[in-house]
Amino acid sequence: MPATRSETEPTLADLAVCLGCRAPLRGRDACLTCGRSYPTRDQILEAIGPLVGRNRINAAFYDGSGWVRFRKWERLFLTLQGGARRARLQILRHVLAIDRPEVRALEVGIGDGDNLAYLPESWDVYGVDVARTQLVACQERHPRMKGRLAWAEGENLPFADETFDVCYAIGGFTYFNDHAAALREMRRVTKAGGPVVVADETPGMHHAGIGHLIGVPAIDAFWLRGLGLDREFVEMVLQYDVDPEAVARATWPSATSRNIWSRLGYCLVHPGIEASG
Template structure:
């Protein structure tokens, strides 16, 4: 089985997600104690897609995160660089136009989308600031970016408990429910090393996004970051 490391070599990350594709969604539901579905709904609400809009869902994996946009009547393009994830997604959701693509070199024209969203995937991109600039490039003027990513709990006792869960409880649980438990060791490490809410907001601003803000979910275990492309 493949596992990625914190240098996030693209081929290793892609191979790791290929390994876990079949059980990925179910494993996430178990490891998040059911919170993953609530987080997906919060993303859909934050994007606020309406009929006629074109939405890019980056790091879409099997396409589960894209379904709310499709149900809203939007033209959604799920994009991921794991062929294993896309193949699994195509089997489950043949109605979705799943597309292979690298977040740092997106295969789309300038100003193609009304909104771009990425959930629990930016952390796995080796050059995530380059990805932020690419997302800006493909967004229409006035368009929106919504990032959903693991972050830093704001309440110290929760932060302590959460860190203990990540490093001690998550790997054994993953061993029972995942096809590649080593992938979830990487998951825990990458969450611990990820920038906190203000740091990520500052990176978004450096990449050119305006009106940057964030909202904490589940006490800051997850944060929704938002930005807009200047009109």
């Protein structure tokens, strides 16, 4: 019996390169050129260094109990946007602009794989995330993702140039450590002309909270904690002073920017292409 396409496609470890010297790993657990270690545990490639800054805070949140408590609010938000399918397809339609049956795609910040259901089954999708527990959960929900996931940062992707036909990040980008570096990396690992799509909620929405309106931000910290966000994550939100869209305009001058989710989110597409619908 001939092998199916999924059986013949390379694993993520086969595609990976060393973060330090960019030498191909070819499925090995260490770089033959510089000796850096790349262990695989639970069929997840570990291509990550010590997490710092916002990436560390994000990983701690999504690996901990806070995300479990907060997730119901995310689902409510998507319901108010017409349902998860409609909300996600506002973004994924730009990914699906590649109208081909065979596509190699990378999702940065794949989480537990909520977006996989909206992509063609014939596509070969790979994913990275800073939260390891989410990668384990992704494999449990989607067994076909076993061997296709890496514990890695969007700012330092373990792939050679032009490895993927399309690359996308949906949610989480606002609180990446280095937005410009992540945008450059996503563009680097995607083939020339292939779409790179980034979307997330608009930062600073807490400024509409009653605490900020009356000059007592501690009130907003209190209700954010009540939603399930841990103390360190709340502090990051309240102190946030980055405009991701401005960073994108400087890094991707030819990108298009669209408002999504009733103007509560943004979607960046590079290169600037028009998707129908």
